[in-house]
Amino acid sequence: xxxxxxxxxxxxxxxxxxxxxxxxxxxxxxxxxxxxxxxxxxxxxxxxxxxxxxxxxxxxxxxxxxxxxxxxxxxxxxxxxxxxxxxxxxxxxxxxxxxxxxxxxxxxxxxxxxxxxxxxxxxxxxxxxxxxxxxxxxxxxxxxxxxxxxxxxxxxxxxxxxxxxxxxxxxxxxxxxxxxxxxxxxxxxxxxxxxxxxxxxxxxxxxxxxxxxxxxxxxxxxxxxxxxxxxxxxxxxxxxxxxxxxxxxxxxxxxxxxxxxxxxxxxxxxxxxxxxxxxxxxxxxxxxxxxxxxxxxxxxxxxxxxxxxxxxxxxxxxxxxxxxxxxxxxxxxxxxxxxxxxxxxxxx
Amino acid sequence: xxxxxxxxxxxxxxxxxxxxxxxxxxxxxxxxxxxxxxxxxxxxxxxxxxxxxxxxxxxxxxxxxxxxxxxxxxxxxxxxxxxxxxxxxxxxxxxxxxxxxxxxxxxxxxxxxxxxxxxxxxxxxxxxxxxxxxxxxxxxxxxxxxxxxxxxxxxxxxxxxxxxxxxxxxxxxxxxxxxxxxxxxxxxxxxxxxxxxxxxxxxxxxxxxxxxxxxxxxxxxxxxxxxxxxxxxxxxxxxxxxxxxxxxxxxxxxxxxxxxxxxxxxxxxxxxx
Numbered sequence: 104x105x106x107x108x109x110x111x112x113x114x115x116x117x118x119x120x121x122x123x124x125x126x127x128x129x130x131x132x133x134x135x136x137x138x139x140x141x142x143x144x145x146x147x148x149x150x151x152x153x154x155x156x157x158x159x160x161x162x163x164x165x166x167x168x169x170x171x172x173x174x175x176x177x178x179x180x181x182x183x184x185x186x187x188x189x190x191x192x193x194x195x196x197x198x199x200x201x202x203x204x205x206x207x208x209x210x211x212x213x214x215x216x217x218x219x220x221x222x223x224x225x226x227x228x229x230x231x232x233x234x235x236x237x238x239x240x241x242x243x244x245x246x247x248x249x250x251x252x253x254x255x256x257x258x259x260x261x262x263x264x265x266x267x268x269x270x271x272x273x274x275x276x277x278x279x280x281x282x283x284x285x286x287x288x289x290x291x292x293x294x295x296x297x298x299x300x301x302x303x304x305x306x307x308x309x310x311x312x313x314x315x316x317x318x319x320x321x322x323x324x325x326x327x328x329x330x331x332x333x334x335x336x337x338x339x340x341x342x343x344x345x346x347x348x349x350x351x352x353x354x355x356x357x358x359x360x361x362x363x364x365x366x367x368x369x370x371x372x373x374x375x376x377x378x379x380x381x382x383x384x385x386x387x388x389x390x391x392x393x394x395x396x397x398x399x400x401x402x403x404x405x406x407x408x409x410x411x412x413x414x415x416x417x418x419x420x421x422x423x424x425x426x427x428x429x430x431x432x433x434x435x436x437x438x439x440x441x442x443x444x445x446x447x448x449x450x451x
Numbered sequence: 452x453x454x455x456x457x458x459x460x461x462x463x464x465x466x467x468x469x470x471x472x473x474x475x476x477x478x479x480x481x482x483x484x485x486x487x488x489x490x491x492x493x494x495x496x497x498x499x500x501x502x503x504x505x506x507x508x509x510x511x512x513x514x515x516x517x518x519x520x521x522x523x524x525x526x527x528x529x530x531x532x533x534x535x536x537x538x539x540x541x542x543x544x545x546x547x548x549x550x551x552x553x554x555x556x557x558x559x560x561x562x563x564x565x566x567x568x569x570x571x572x573x574x575x576x577x578x579x580x581x582x583x584x585x586x587x588x589x590x591x592x593x594x595x596x597x598x599x600x601x602x603x604x605x606x607x608x609x610x611x612x613x614x615x616x617x618x619x620x621x622x623x624x625x626x627x628x629x630x631x632x633x634x635x636x637x638x639x640x641x642x643x644x645x646x647x648x649x650x651x652x653x654x655x656x657x658x659x660x661x662x663x664x665x666x667x668x669x670x671x672x673x674x675x676x677x678x679x680x681x682x683x684x685x686x687x688x689x690x691x692x693x694x695x696x697x698x699x700x701x702x703x704x705x706x707x708x709x710x711x712x713x714x715x716x717x718x719x720x721x722x723x724x
Contacts, residue, residue: 172684173687174684174687177687199687266565271669271670272685311565311584311587312586312587312669313587313670313671326565326566327565327566328564328565328566328586438685438686438687439687439688442681443497443499446499446670446673446678446681447499449670449671449673450499450502450506450673
């Protein structure tokens with residue numbers, strides 16, 4: 104350095120600035136956001152409808168990962184090694200994550216500058232991307248033409264004989280038990296836990312399988328391992344299309360919201376929020392509904408959907424009327440204790 | 452000077468992938484939100500943990516005993532074959548051993564399911580009128596685990612048995628011992644190190660089983676490993692999960708020490724000649 108003339112220094116500085124500028128533009132092109140979701144066929148639809156057009160438009164790449172996992176989010180925040188820029192989240196997980204400070208506030212001036220979304224979808228730490236419901240599914244060929252209509256029928260193994268399938272979790276199953284026991288849908292919370300477990304005692308012996316994943320729900324029904332069970336509403340239409348003898352009932356379903364949120368420490372929060380914005384496009388939303396009946400709140404979406412398809416959506420007025428509104432706050436507060444009780448209850 | 456260098460890569464790997472995570476697990480289990488003893492308090496007070504811990508020990512013990520019972524005669528048979536043919540039999544044992552545990556477990560689900568092979572056969576043979584429940588029962592868990600661990604038992608026992616001097620059993624017979632007596636007083640004692648080594652391996656492996664109880668037993672037949680998974684994924688309670696992981700490790704160490712004490716070290720590695 105000592106032999107360097109001033110001119111050399113100047114040249115070097117210029118070159119450095121040019122290099123830095125080049126580096127910056129190259130960097131801007133190379134940004135790839137990582138979006139975590141639930142995988143499966145939905146991931147393929149999202150890639151076609153949202154990810155590829157977004158990359159073509161903005162030059163920002165999108166890499167998708169799975170599955171949705173709160174423990175993974177926790178681990179990544181705590182080790183400061185955040186892999187995701189955006190992640191799908193369930194309602195109760197959302198509350199847990201907010202409580203623990205694992206999420207970044209959404210900048211709504213990027214995502215929804217014209218204030219088009221209804222307030223329910225615009226939350227401080229997340230955007231509602233879709234609605235779904237946990238409902239009863241049953242084999243149409245196993246009850247001699249009769250069809251179950253309610254949770255009381257699910258419990259009625261005399262009129263509707265055959266093994267049942269439920270999720271391995273107290274979440275929603277306690278509500279279902281109370282509905283079967285005659286509690287009105289709007290009087291469920293706070294849950295009468297004792298009454299719910301007592302009612303569950305009656306069905307436990309008839310539950311052949313306790314599912315943990317979405318793929319299992321329908322596999323159990325298709326394999327005949329269960330003749331009635333709980334499923335997420337979107338899992339059944341593809342089976343019906345294939346001609347499988349299964350159907351769902353909306354009565355007593357658990358209507359829930361699903362979110363997109365930006366984790367704390369995400370490397371490209373701005374780009375992630377730009378990508379979030381594409382979920383506001385009603386045409387893309389309608390396209391996605393062809394593959395997956397989980398509608399969000401994109402303005403004008405419902406008008407774009409044909410009435411036949413609309414009837415299969417959890418937010419169709421007829422369906423909303425018979426479902427109960429799942430309360431994530433209750434479960435965020437009580438999940439840990441009730442899950443332990445649930446696991447112990449299963450052993451006996 | 453060269454010798455320490457030769458083990459250095461292994462030690463490094465061990466330090467990075469075992470010692471460091473282990474210290475982290477220790478740290479988590481003693482730094483819960485409810486204070487340093489929150490994990491321990493949960494372990495002491497949770498009836499869920501107590502029941503599952505006992506169930507896991509029982510399961511590991513029965514699976515170990517069944518594997519030894521089935522594996523011992525099979526190993527005797529293989530060890531008794533001429534060396535040229537032993538390879539064929541060993542290959543038959545190794546083939547399932549090399550197949551993924553997940554694949555073998557799923558195959559059991561196909562066999563034991565309501566509309567599976569076993570039920571179809573029972574109904575076809577007229578032995579049952581309607582499908583019986585085999586999945587998610589203790590029977591399914593035991594079947595799956597025994598099938599997966601049996602090769603471990605056989606291979607360990609064959610290893611010891613082929614090292615034995617067949618002349619000793621023959622001598623006993625020549626001197627007038629009945630076949631049973633020759634087996635009981637000569638052959639069996641010589642294979643004891645093999646039995647202990649196999650039992651140790653089987654018990655330790657069974658204690659940590661995760662996939663097979665999860666898929667064939669379901670949540671009503673959880674093991675400690677499944678409970679750890681539940682704690683992390685459903686209950687978001689890493690403190691209790693880490694505390695349980697330490698208990699599992701401690702149980703394994705106690706089991707190893709106990710078996711080593713039963714059979715002194717020098718006899719464990721083919722020292723029976």
